[in-house]
Amino acid sequence: MDSPPSRPSSAKPSDDLSEGVPKDWMFWCIIFSFVLSTLITAVEFTSIGTALPTIAHSLKGERFIWVGSAYALGETALVPLCGGVSQIIGRRPIMLSALSLFALGSAICGAASTMNMLIAGRGVQGLGAGATISSVQIMLSDLVTLRERGTFSGLMALAWAVGGGVGPVIGLQWLRVGTGMLLVDLNLPICAFNAIIILLFLRLKTPPATLREKLSKMDMIGNFLVTVSTTFVVIGLTWGGVRYPWSSGRVLLPLVVGLIGLVVFVIYEIYFCKPPVVPIVFRMDWTAASGYIQNFLMAVVAATLGYWFAIFFEACKDKSPTGAGVDGLGLSYSVGLMAIVGGVAIKMTGNYLIQIYIGWMLIIIWAGLLTTLRADSSLAKSVGFPVVIGSGGGIIAVAMLFPILASIPVTQTAPSMALYVFSRNFGYIWGVTAGGAIIQNELKRNLPASFLAQFPQGVEIGFETISVIPSLEQPLKDAVRNAFGTALKVVWQLVLGVAIAGSLGSIGMKQLQLHTNIDNEWGRxxxxxxxxxxxxxxxxxxxxxxxxxxxxxxx
Known part of the structure; x- marks a missing residue:
C-alpha cells in the first residue's frame, strides 16, 4: 500500500529525521557511483559529434546521422518503463541491468566494422544510458529530500557537463572505429566498478507484495504506445530532407503516425489506464506541466548546442576534432559551474522561479548573438558566446526539477521522474536529429555544385567533406566554409526560437514550497x-x- 501523500512543508529546512538518509561514507560512495554513471553517458552522447566526420569517412556510411539518433532513441524509448519496473523489482536490479546494457553496447561499438553495426551498438548503449539516468534520478529522490535535492542535482549536472566537455576533446582518440577498442578500454571497467559499488553499498527498501500484485500495476499498453510512437517520430526527423524530401510519404507517414501515437498515449493514460505509467502527471496544475514542457525545450537547446557546435570549429576554423572539443569547453563547463551554484542557491532559499526566469533570459540574449556568427567571425566570439548560453542552461537544468516534484506527493516520485527523464531525452532526439537535418538541407543548397560532385553518395554524406576542407584551394575553401557557416546559422536560429518558447512556457508558474521528507516505503x-x-x-x-x-x- 502506498504511503500517504506528502504534506506541504515550510520553506525552511528542518533538522529532524525528514532530512533524508544519513550522509555517511556509504552514502557518498553511492553518490560517487551516480556521478560516474552520469559522466560516462554524457561522454558517449557528445563524443560522437567531433568524430562524426571521421566515422563517415572511415566506414563510408550514408546513414551517419543515425549514429547519434540511435543513441538518443535508445536513451528515450524504454525510460517510461523503468519507473514502473523499478516499482516492481526494486531500484538496484534496474540499475545493474542498465550498466550491463551500456557495457554491452560499448563492446558492440568496439567491434564495429560497418556503419550498421556501429548504429546497432549505439542503440544498445542508448538503452543502457536512458535506464541509468532514469534510475539515478529515481534513487536520488529515495535518498535525499526535495529541499536537499538542489545540491545533488547540481552535482549530476556538473558530471554531465564535465562529460560533455571531455567527450568532444577525446572524440577521435576514444572512437577508434574498427579497431575493436571503441570505449571498451574505459567503459567496461567503469561499468564494472559502478556495479560493484551498487552491489556493496546500495541498500534500498522494496515494498512487500506478490508478483501478481506488482505485475497488475504495469502499464504495458502505455509503454508500447510511447515506445513505438517515439521511434516513428525519430525515423521521420532523421529522414526528412536528407534521405527523402519533407513532402515525401516516407517522411510524413512516420511523423504523423508517431505524433498521433503520442496523442493517443496521453488520452489513454488520462481516461482508460488504471494505473497509468505516470499516474499523477496528467492531474497536475500548470506549474508542473510547464516544468515538463520547459524540460523538453531546454533539452532541445542543450542537445543542439552540445552536439553540433563543435562542427563550427571543424568546418569553419580548420580545427581538428580534438581542437574543436577544446574550444567548446567553455560551453560545457559554464553549464556545470552554474548548475552547482544554482543548486546551492535553491537549497538555501527554496526559490526556483527566479532562476528559471534568469536562465531563459541569458539563453535568449546570447542565442541571438550566436546567430550573428559567420565563418570568418573571430575565435573570441566563437568561444565566448556559448559560455553565457551555457550559464543559463546550467541554471535551468537544475531548477526545472523543482516545480514538478514540489507539485506531487513523494509516493509518485518514481513515475514522475521517469517521465521527467523521458521528456528530456525526447528533447535530445529533436536537438540531434533536427540539427542534423537542418545542416544537411542547408549544405545541399549552399555547397558549390562542383564540390558536391566529388561525393557521389550525395549530400547525406556531407560530413565527409569536413575532413578535406583544410586542403582545398581558394576560393573554393572559403565557399565551403561559408556554406557550413550559413547552415549552422539556421541551427542557432532554431536554438533562439526554442529558447523564446521556453521562456513563454514559464509564464504562470507558481513558487511552491519544497518539502523535506522522503517516501518511507522506499529510501535506504x-x-x-x-x-x-x-x-x-x-x-x-x-x-x-x-x-x-x-x-x-x-x-
Whole structure:
C-alpha cells in the first residue's frame, strides 16, 4: 500500500529525521557511483559529434546521422518503463541491468566494422544510458529530500557537463572505429566498478507484495504506445530532407503516425489506464506541466548546442576534432559551474522561479548573438558566446526539477521522474536529429555544385567533406566554409526560437514550497545497512530505531 501523500512543508529546512538518509561514507560512495554513471553517458552522447566526420569517412556510411539518433532513441524509448519496473523489482536490479546494457553496447561499438553495426551498438548503449539516468534520478529522490535535492542535482549536472566537455576533446582518440577498442578500454571497467559499488553499498527498501500484485500495476499498453510512437517520430526527423524530401510519404507517414501515437498515449493514460505509467502527471496544475514542457525545450537547446557546435570549429576554423572539443569547453563547463551554484542557491532559499526566469533570459540574449556568427567571425566570439548560453542552461537544468516534484506527493516520485527523464531525452532526439537535418538541407543548397560532385553518395554524406576542407584551394575553401557557416546559422536560429518558447512556457508558474521528507516505503533500508559488516555502529542502530518509530507513527 502506498504511503500517504506528502504534506506541504515550510520553506525552511528542518533538522529532524525528514532530512533524508544519513550522509555517511556509504552514502557518498553511492553518490560517487551516480556521478560516474552520469559522466560516462554524457561522454558517449557528445563524443560522437567531433568524430562524426571521421566515422563517415572511415566506414563510408550514408546513414551517419543515425549514429547519434540511435543513441538518443535508445536513451528515450524504454525510460517510461523503468519507473514502473523499478516499482516492481526494486531500484538496484534496474540499475545493474542498465550498466550491463551500456557495457554491452560499448563492446558492440568496439567491434564495429560497418556503419550498421556501429548504429546497432549505439542503440544498445542508448538503452543502457536512458535506464541509468532514469534510475539515478529515481534513487536520488529515495535518498535525499526535495529541499536537499538542489545540491545533488547540481552535482549530476556538473558530471554531465564535465562529460560533455571531455567527450568532444577525446572524440577521435576514444572512437577508434574498427579497431575493436571503441570505449571498451574505459567503459567496461567503469561499468564494472559502478556495479560493484551498487552491489556493496546500495541498500534500498522494496515494498512487500506478490508478483501478481506488482505485475497488475504495469502499464504495458502505455509503454508500447510511447515506445513505438517515439521511434516513428525519430525515423521521420532523421529522414526528412536528407534521405527523402519533407513532402515525401516516407517522411510524413512516420511523423504523423508517431505524433498521433503520442496523442493517443496521453488520452489513454488520462481516461482508460488504471494505473497509468505516470499516474499523477496528467492531474497536475500548470506549474508542473510547464516544468515538463520547459524540460523538453531546454533539452532541445542543450542537445543542439552540445552536439553540433563543435562542427563550427571543424568546418569553419580548420580545427581538428580534438581542437574543436577544446574550444567548446567553455560551453560545457559554464553549464556545470552554474548548475552547482544554482543548486546551492535553491537549497538555501527554496526559490526556483527566479532562476528559471534568469536562465531563459541569458539563453535568449546570447542565442541571438550566436546567430550573428559567420565563418570568418573571430575565435573570441566563437568561444565566448556559448559560455553565457551555457550559464543559463546550467541554471535551468537544475531548477526545472523543482516545480514538478514540489507539485506531487513523494509516493509518485518514481513515475514522475521517469517521465521527467523521458521528456528530456525526447528533447535530445529533436536537438540531434533536427540539427542534423537542418545542416544537411542547408549544405545541399549552399555547397558549390562542383564540390558536391566529388561525393557521389550525395549530400547525406556531407560530413565527409569536413575532413578535406583544410586542403582545398581558394576560393573554393572559403565557399565551403561559408556554406557550413550559413547552415549552422539556421541551427542557432532554431536554438533562439526554442529558447523564446521556453521562456513563454514559464509564464504562470507558481513558487511552491519544497518539502523535506522522503517516501518511507522506499529510501535506504537502514536495517540492512546495520547488518553490513562495515557499518555496525551504535549510532546507526539508534538511527534505525528512531526511523522505525517514525514509520510506525506515520502508519
Amino acid at each position: 533500508d537502514e536495517s540492512a545497512v546495520i547488518n553490513h559488516r562495515w557499518s555496525r555502529t551504535p549510532q546507526r542502530k539508534q538511527r534505525t530505531e528512531d526511523i522505525e518509530k517514525r514509520d510506525q507513527g506515520d502508519n
